[in-house]
Amino acid sequence: MREITKFVLCGLGNIGSQVISSIIKNPKERLEVVAICARNKEKAQKKLDDFKLNIPIISPSEAPNYSKVIVETATYESFRKVIEPAIISGCHVIAISVGALVKNLDLIDLANKHNSILQIANGTLPGLDILRSAKEGNVNIVKLKSKILPESLEGEEYIKNNNIDLSKAKKEPVFIFSGSAREAALHFPRHFNVAVSLSLAGIGLDKTQIEIYADGTLKGALHKIIIKSDVVELEMTSQNFPSTVNKRSSLIVAKSIIAALREINSHIRIGS
Structure with a gap:
């Protein structure tokens, strides 16, 4: 049986909430969020209460202490603050706000230096x-x-x-x-x-x-x-079809994160 993939979710906005909702609805996916990174802890706690999840709300610097798999669903502005501690700690980072990489290309070299994985989850593009x-x-x-x-x-x-x-x-x-x-x-x-x-x-x-x-x-x-x-x-x-909550994001984005998480402990890989 495939191991449970435990991860820290950094960002609990529209996409982060979709990720948690999908995991709760599909327990057979064997995915578990063990902590949340959020700027507004009060707002994040309310969402966790709605999801009936009893997990800690932490800072990005604490995330590697909870899991070596970090999922970034934050914002352009907080991209570096969220993923840099994880990269330095040798984590597997799954990121979506990669428009910010253009101004932070040194993070790729940092990942090489610390033997980390920076994975871009982008199900919105074909080919x-x-x-x-x-x-x-x-x-x-x-x-x-x-x-x-x-x-x-x-x-x-x-x-x-x-x-x-x-x-x-x-x-x-x-x-x-x-x-x-x-x-x-x-x-x-x-x-x-x-x-x-x-x-x-x-x-x-x-x-x-x-x-x-x-x-x-x-x-x-x-x-x-x-x-x-x-x-x-x-x-x-x-x-792509827009989120019913926020038309600025596509429904497929959260699904691409779930797919990336499933691949981590999968015994079969499809694609090059």
């Missing part, structure tokens, strides 16, 4: 496995075309600074941005974790091309990946 395989040959083009719900982009500085009218996106796609993955992650750090994930799996932040549109006619974020290499050419599209 990453075939891209990693194609990278063993010569990859010429990696392009991501994303259509995002306009409400997800409201309040972003890039939108304000470029006088982009998102109201038109209610009826048709509105062009937002074209450039490198590095630029996309810097302009939209809270939304374009996908750009960083795609870049790390493929040809890097500066060579990966990103196009962004606001589109209110869709059910949720739509991502199309185009890959051209000497071993394969690929076009894949994923239509």
Whole structure:
């Protein structure tokens, strides 16, 4: 029988709550959250009471004392504070707020130094496995075309600074941005974790091309990946569905974390 995977959850917002809810509903998954890292301990305690969970609320620096598996579902701003102690302690870190990696690339070197694992859980993008395989040959083009719900982009500085009218996106796609993955992650750090994930799996932040549109006619974020290499050419599209609690995040994100946790103690691995 597969061992129980015990982990610390850092962040108890929309996605973190979905992770806990999924574990409670599916006890056969053999996953157990043993502690929570949260900035607002009072708010976190209320959520734990609602879930009927009696586990400690701790600081990120304490997390490695509770488990060597740390799940980050926090924010762009707190990304480094959450995962750096875990990396230094040699933990297996599963992270989602990887838009923050663009300004914290030294964390990758830190993971190598301390023999840690920094795993990016990104179920929102198709084709990453075939891209990693194609990278063993010569990859010429990696392009991501994303259509995002306009409400997800409201309040972003890039939108304000470029006088982009998102109201038109209610009826048709509105062009937002074209450039490198590095630029996309810097302009939209809270939304374009996908750009960083795609870049790390493929040809890097500066060579990966990103196009962004606001589109209110869709059910949720739509991502199309185009890959051209000497071993394969690929076009894949994923239509993600938004969370019923927060439309800025997709339902598949929490599921990708559960899938990553299940893999840790799985006796079979699928994919390269």
